[in-house]
Amino acid sequence: MNKYLASGLCLLALHTSAQALTLPVSPVTAPEVDSPAIDLNTATTAGSRLNLTALQTPGSVESQTGVQIRERGDVSVQDAISRATGISRTGTPGDGGTSLQARGFTGQGSVMQLYDGNRMYNGMGTSTFPVDTWSVERVDVLRGPASVLYGEGATGAVVNTISKKPFTGDIENRIRLGYGSYDRQQQALDSGGSLTDTLSYRLNLNRLRSNGFIDRGDSASDFVSAALRWQPADNLSFTLAHDYGDQRPQNYFGTPLINGHLHKGLRDKNYNVSNDTQHYNDQWTRLTSEWQISDSVSASNELYYLKNQRRWQNAENYNFSGGQLTRSGFYGIKHNQEQVGDRQTFTFKHTLLGLDSQTVTGVEYNRIRFRLASNSPFDDVLPAGQPIDVNHPASAPFESADPFLPLFVTTTKQFSGFAENRLQLTDQLSLITGIRRDYVHLDRDQLRTGEQSDKTLTGNNWKAGLVFAVTPDTSIYGQYATSTDGISGLISLSPSQQQFDLATAKQTEIGIKQAFWDQRGEWTLAAYHIVKKKLLTDVPGSPGLKQQVGQQSSDGLEASLDLQLPNAWALQANAAIVRAQYDDFSQNVGGVAISRDGNRPVDVPRRTANVWLSKAVTEDIRAGAGVRYVDARYADMANQNELPSYTVVDASVSWKALRNTTVGLQLNNLFDRTYAVSQYNDGQQWILGEPRSFFVTADYTF
Template identity: 25%
Template sequence: MRVEADFNKSVRFAAVLLAGTMLSGVVIATARAQSTELAPITVEGQRGDEDAGNDGGAANGGGAGTGARGPANGIVAERSISGTKTDAALIETPQSITVVTRQQMEAQGAKSVAEALRYEPGVVSETRVGDRFDNVFIRGFGGFGANANYLHFWDGLRLPRGVSYAMPSIDPYLLERVEVLRGPASVLYGQNNLGGMVNLISKRPTEVPFREIMVGIGDPKLLQFGFDVGGPVDSDGKLLYRIIGLGRNADTDVNYTESERRLIAPSFTWRPNADTTLTLYASYDHDPNSFQQNWLPALGTLQANPNGQIPRSFFSGNPFYNGHDREQSAIGYEFEHSFNDVWTVRQNLRYIHVDSDFKALPATGFATGSTCGAGTTANLCLARTSTHYIESFDAAAVDTHAQAKFDTGPLRHTVLAGLDYQWSSADAVYGTGAATYINYLNPVYTPIVEPALTSRTDQSRTQLGLYTQDQMRLENWAFLLGVRHDWAKADSQVTGAVSNHAEPSDQATTWRAGATYLFENGLAPYASYSTSFEPTLGTDYTGSPFVPTTGEQYEIGLKYEPHWFPGMVMVSLFDITQQNVLTSDSSHRSSIYPLCSAAGIYCQMQLGEVNSRGVEVSTKMTPLQGLDVIAAYSYTDIRVAKSPVVTSGIPIEGKVPIGVPDHTASLWVDYTLQAGPMRGLGFGGGVRYVGQSYGDAINSDAMVVPAYTLFDLGVHYDFAEMSPDLKGWKAAVNIANVADKQYVSACASATQCFYGSGRVVMGKLTYRW
């Protein structure tokens, strides 16, 4: 069990690590200052300069490519748009934000957003591996199934979801950055998970012509091809374009499963003058097959099974039945116009449509021995149910805001005032049925009878938000103050064996305040307070709709930006409290409560409170030319602070929510040779540690998921160093989980445990010109 001493030790560890990092930076910088051979390194902008990066077109991705939405120079980003919706310096924003740049994604060979987040503090992105969905835990807040915390925002607009399995997936090949804003973000974005948000920043047209062709091959049976071309259309550079395409096929660790993707994404930018930018974009993604790890019982994965452990390659479904076909299309625009040096207006809009056809045979536990054949022992055959969901959804989001930059005496202001609107409409027809048992050591697959589609769910949601924010500078002080009011409505109609209709309507005001002091030596201590809300769709056993989940966060921290080389070090301590948390309601799961007599999907009550506090450390730096270092550590102490639920005679109050590891740590180092006959050859390596978590609500000893440590490797070579004729050719090989370690990544219950991903090898050849 985790105790108070763990928190104090973690704080001391964070302080020591920060001091060591800064001391190392000073030593390296001194050595570098004495050297005359290394060329100077340019970075995104300068600390404390609000105008660095051009708050105009670059902030909106309009082709300048140097601001908060454009490419970062290396692994270190100094500016971000996610924390303020303006082109703001990370060191001035009083909240923990980290940025996964394009170069980091390429160096680590990320094939999904979840993989891109592996080395970020406070984030656990692969509790259930696969590319069907990207669900994350941030500062302990996440979950599984209907309560999972899926990726949130794409270019500052919320990513919607369908009823169950219809959810969008964004490939990292389309992205320039992945930004993680920890803690509440409701002031700027409305309803949102309390732990934080992930904002995916797309590649956009650039002024410089850019052409790339990429071919990849790997194991298990991975083959991919991609292209990324763009640049100016006319000689004046008023019209820019970019077209990105990707095709990928891959097998997985599990028999009879594969992953397929086909996508195309064009975008065009029109800049009639220096003050106006309009970018139109579209994307189409078809995933004929996508993969998510099997549900498997704890007995045979987490726990020892006398019959033998369940193989990681075991497929609990049926190759004649299982599948997930998803089509996803989106279209939108980003507009920006500056009237003068004071006023700028922006509007972003996106419409998205998703179709999903999902078939599966989830395992529900072990059957008796006799049902699986004469002489079969117990705990050998798995019971299953058949599931079929056909879904679709349409959604639109628009965000309009005006920005004003002005002074009031010695106080400099960047004021933002905006209005955003979100709408979504989703439907699903579905059915479940019986399925045969299966022997996990000797599986036999035969065609099955598909379940009848007997139920239907229709959902619609709208949200209107009005917000304002003021970023203020007074000499070395940076202040941030924001407030927002939201009106949210939902309509859910369930028709079938159990019918239900709910129309919750909610409104809430959220706010945040923070301050940062910028020392001349690069240190920046900060403190902030923020609140959040998130509407909760569904009803309790009486049919009464749930009220929104609300929360608040206190955060203090220290950021450090060296003057001598690109780098950013952040340490944060946080305390988050969430109210109106949904908890399991087993006391009303009986035939006299129809809403709780079925599969239990409505068997929840809203009487809980969760508290999460902890410490995070993040370091990204390039202390020497060719050397990149990424390090992270987090400690999360999250508890159910209030709950009337008692499971197996044990109260869950005071327990740790399922799936949340206590400690995580990671280190990635990449170095490219700068001289000698092997100049241009680079080596990268990383280690990831994920601490223990619990697989049940009462934190029983039998359901403790052990900690695990994984190792990754990368090798890359720039052929231009071999011959000028080979300029533009680059090769890379990445190996994730080098030792092919078999481990349980998480458990959601005694019947739902998940193996983590095995070894994946990917080789890639790229030509750019």
């Protein structure tokens, strides 16, 4: 793969004539009935800060519109993005259910998730924003290292969710009522338009309730997204936005394996305690200003405040041994987090060495306060576990041998400077480069012992890519990029973890993108090689000691196809193959360091594929169906416990019954497959996908 990539780079280069400088404003969109399609000529928000289109970006970028996401019945952004090329779900309740896998790398520490281009720093890996898909305008993905754009924690991919924005024009409203399987209910509102000649707004409300597919699986979610945009001049605008989410998800830690096997009859059983808790509350306020200073200079500033609260109280581990199922792992945890940040950028259109050029420069600052309380060291009242009946698990209250007390508080200060440039070498060839330096200082106070520790980390990243426009509709590209990841959640590093540096990674990628058939079709193909170094690995012969010498790598191919076919048919398809492995890694097993060299990392499938076929049956009726395929994955580093592959079929149909009323039907897991989305407790518990379900919606616009 290395020789192939290196030789391919020599052939590559960039695209298209220099663009006039445009203010990098947030999209001003009309309601979703008028939502524009996204294609290779649409500017991407994840792959660059230069407002480049997919054809102009030397990387693998992909987008989904909010309309597509809601039509397919995807309840969460993670559900939606798992239909993207090469991305699969790995979420568990411990990470808010939002963890993803991309290009052989998993978790919040390697697959970054943004909201309107802003990063929520994750305390101990938890991130639950955005809450649902009702307020989503689109979701953009950049696969591969993105630290040069967004900082530490983006080796596998970055996912940027863009919320619905204020738009100008008459006020329009949409109300949705929904009902489906497991008594699932939805009441939602989307309202927006102009209040005056200079003032516009957008308001989204969404209320979800469900009984869940397991016993005592009730869930509730409330979300508010509000934005007010003031444009006092044609070249100046200010947007004040506030998002609020409160979630109590189905508190499900998986179905235990019995003698190493899944019994389908246990799919609806709940093995948790009677007073279980899983509660997330998020509030995010942002003030964005956008100023077109002149034809060649623009500026943008984003000031934001984020507050997160998390609470867990569960028995998380269920183990079957010697004919007896036991319940253990009584964990009570509470997170409180506040983040204040600001990002200032300037974009310039200029010449460099006599060539057309465009540059964006900026600085970013964040201050994060994170507090943890728990019942650590998490000793159970019954060390051997609480016996429970497999088929009739009796609920019992939470009990722990340790008191629930504050544990530690950290203050993290992050500062970065970054720049990105696009240089038009010829009419067909462009060079895109970028650099970024991150400085992070962490202070930690142990509240029970009074001990203090601190650490300063730095990260330097860069990228260089060429794109060559073979034709106005065909580009080939090559790119080299670096990234940095934390060895754990950056703002919650333990004193022992603070002694280590950031892990480093580098990627080489080549690819081709093409629009064809009079813009009715698009396809992309990419090949990549990633090496990540400085993984923590156990020291042979020294139990408990770790050294930062480990290495992990991945090679892969990714392809996508989008076709607008005759007779109102449409097809979207993608597939990915990845070969990921530990190159240098040891795991402590019973006090002995065991080499895992050559093993595949946990939760990484070799192959994934997605297809969605839709048709406008009449002017008022539209139907679609899709297939999701995820290959088998290992649940442990020894590659002994395996989650089987799965193929799931979903379908939807919508009918415009009246001029302003649309009725929809979504069918998920049409053939009622029993499958594991992810795993917990080293693969002893499988977190199963929802059984066959339906959801009926009625949308009324006025």
